[in-house]
Amino acid sequence: MTTETLAAADAAEAARTGGQAVPEARPMDLLRFATAGSVDDGKSTLIGRLLYDTKSLFTDQLAAVEAVSAARGDEYTNLALLTDGLRAEREQGITIDVAYRYFATPRRKFIIADTPGHIQYTRNMVTGASTADLALILVDARKGLVEQSRRHAFLCSLLRVPHLVLCVNKMDLVDFSQEVFERIADEFTAFAAKLDVPDLTVVPISALKGDNIVTRSASMPWYEGPALLHHLERVHIASDRNLVDVRFPVQYVIRPQSTTVTDYRGYAGQVASGVLKPGDEVMVLPSGFTSRIKSVETADGPVAEAFPPMSVTVRLEDEIDISRGDMICRPNNAPAVAQDVEAMVCWMDETRPLQVGGKYAIKHTTRSARAIVRGLHYRLDINSLHRDESVSELRLNEIGRVRLRTTIPLLADEYRRNRTTGGFVIIDETTNRTVGAGMIVEAA
């Protein structure tokens, strides 16, 4: 993609939106999405296109990329250099780590977790997908689905990313063929049906030429769906949050040491799920004591209700002993209080594998515990989805089903029901490194 082609799209975009997201005309919300695919699929070009067309790419950034591209003898402006920020990446022409990018339209602010396609794709993809509302998978129309596309789709379903978009890119190189597009779309849809993918959209695009990115393409009149940006701006994410199960992990107890504010005791935290209101009867775990919510407060005053992702302070009617790591829930809807946990674990440490009998620290919501690996049921081959039950350890980027016993009970839900109270990280107690990510399948 050259500056000229980008500039042409620029004019069209300016006409469409009347400029960038200047003072909030209507309230914008926030969508986090992860991108997966390799440089060859045109992922960097697509991200460059989205940033450029929404005026989030700056001239000094573009000039720097153009200069480096020219110096390296690249035939075109290599937009991968935009996201490859580290010296080693530019020198070796690889992407090492998840890069975060930002753009906004008048409707939404977007956070892109751009994950590399090749190097340590599993660790990076799992990291990027853990917070994503949506994942965008790219395939090259000329090549169709490859092993990597299936892998990415599987990881998105494992991490319960609620929305999936398959972009069939480089449609210009297959003469904008409806037949090619539909063959890939059908094949992917059939594969996704075997996974847990709640919402799938397939868009034929040319990131290089700008077809179906910001505006619908005149070259593909047979495509009746929305342009990609239109879909990203409008995909309904409000219902993705769990507003049913009240889960409020206590993060910090606020007790002012002051002569003006006395007898104040508030439980600070971010609502993981559900809606909290003054007057609600609540139960505190692990103690099991019950009370009622006296007030839900923020620094700007009390609020009528709190829901995800609000950070608030909850005050209760009764004086109960509550500390960090406890969980406020409802008496008739509580998470498991469990020391035996079955989980899918993605191992992220290159130095030492996960082993049965191994002891680790784990962090789950605001609670820290120690855990011992009691069993490894199988390792999952993420290409074939075949379960290998003969393994005794999990190495870097491998995924398996693990049984853990924890020193103190976790207040846990199944990950498929609650991404916040169902996910945990495993930490090596010697090196303090984060070595694994776990998704709870069953807690008892």
Added chain:
Amino acid sequence: MTATAAYQVTHLDALEAESVFVMREVVAEMERPVLLFSGGKDSIVMLRLAQKAFAPAQIPFPVMHVDTGHNFPEVLEYRDRRVAELNLHLVVASVPEALASGLVRESADGMRNRIQTPVLLDAVEKHRFDALFGGARRDEEKARAKERMFSFRDEFGQWDPKNQRPELWSLYNGRHHPGESIRVFPLSNWTELDVWHYIARERIELPSIYYAHEREVVERDGMLYAVNEFLPARAGEERFKAQVRYRTVGDASCTAAVRSDADTVEKVIEEVAATRITERGATRGDDRVSEAAMEDRKREGYF
């Protein structure tokens, strides 16, 4: 909270909630946090978020200013006033004192950006700080785009970009051995425009140099620098008056101003929304050294 519809929040509310969560995590898990306060807009926003995170209690940590000695007087005045209002403990890590004691030596070009790092690390060691809140944002610079919210530093204060801890969900790993520390960036996911929208929404006062004013400047490397005691005009440079404002506030010897008529927060938002050049690219001499200038400084223990 301004709900867009039932049970929805705006992007600013979502960012605020995330930053507040991060600050509370640090205070709950770390022993001696400190907030790096430069008097720049990002650290000012961070301070507001700290107020929000712990209200009605006081902000439960001190603030630290790494003082290069090259200050804008408006910024120093703002710093001292704000610290007094919030009843905060201020630690000043002073580059002039470090020069006097021989801890650091003036660099050949006279810029003090690089020699701030040993001064910062010395103060961290002396006060045994184990968590340092910084106002850096990932949209600022491409090395920062890859840095974690909780960024681990070894006992030399160094960042190893190839050896970062994976950061999943909102589970931050702040574990460290004695002498090591964590830099925490609560504004990681904010953009320059988000910061300005928030300043407008919260009616946050800033040092006056963020708004358009007339100032005597010289043009150097395509940027406008204020002429002052730290930055005298060089031979052949023409001094002239211009209507300018600062997009960033740093060391007065390497922070440039931009031409601007934006004298209110609303006008600044319009200007920032329309601009096509990054704030560091427009205003920081220190980032122009090389492609990896920021990465190299961070490896040495820079913010």
